[in-house]
Amino acid sequence: MLKSHYYDNLVEAGCDEAGRGCLAGSVYAAAVILPPDYENDLLNDSKKLTAKKRYALREVIQRDALAWAVxxxxxxxxxxxxxxxxxxxxxxxxxxxxxxxPEAVIVDGNRFKPYQDLPFTTIVKGDGKYLSIAAASVLAKTYRDDYMLSLAKEYPQYDWQSNMGYPTKKHRQAIRDHGITPYHRKSYNLLGDGQLSFDF
Structure with a gap:
């Protein structure tokens, strides 16, 4: 069972992102404030859930959360x-x-840039430890997947409907064969071989 909160007696927002390691597409993040002492036995790190469970949980999170945003x-x-x-x-x-x-922020990972004047804590693998971070991971992941699936219809050759923009072998081969799209991150080593696939 994941923990309901990190800070005592503060309105706490959990944050997580999706798409940081992708070659293409926007990066998404979510912030979620859950009720005090919230319980949900199904909620976990989005990477440990099937797509079907993630989308089912998205509906539950959006219904139960005191506030959420992407x-x-x-x-x-x-x-x-x-x-x-x-x-x-x-x-x-x-x-x-x-x-x-929120009165405080907890963030998955080990780095964060302070938000306004709020106290914050970074938690490595926090999406598997705290419910609000897990909820944020589910929202960020599912909304980003929706976005990548829509882009995949425009650019089917990159297999984004399967890889969601991550650097799979098929994705890199498509970059070699077809070049880059407006959605590729041009500052990245897109082919993973020390060579960029375009000229500045």
Whole structure:
């Protein structure tokens, strides 16, 4: 059973991102505030759940949460500020949209850029330890998957409906065969062989 909170007696938002390691597409992040002492035995790190369970849980999270929001940073922005800063920005954008202002933030991972004046704690593998971070991981993952599935219809040769923009062998081969799309992150080593697939 995941823990309901990290901070005592504070309105706490859990944050997580999806798509940080992808070659293509925006990075998504979610922020979720759950009720105090919330319980959900099914909620876990989104990577440990099937797609069917993630989408079912998304409905439960959105119904049960006191507040939730999703933030997005585009490939163009990622190329300008780098993916680490883009991940932080996506989380900040999610926090900005919450209908309830949090009093503290807990974040999956080991790095975060302070949000306003709020206390925060980074938690390695936090999406498998705290319910609000797990909930954020589910929302970020499912909303990003929806986005990548829509892009896959426009660019079917890259197999985004299966790889969601991650650097699979088929995805890299498609870059070799077809070049890059407007959705690829141009600051990345897109082929994974030390060579970029385009000229600046």
């Amino acid at each position: 933030g997005i940073v585009t490939p163009e922005e990622i190329d300008k500020i780098n993916i680490l800063n883009a991940s932080f920005l996506a989380m900040h954008r999610a926090l900005d949209q919450l209908s309830l202002r």
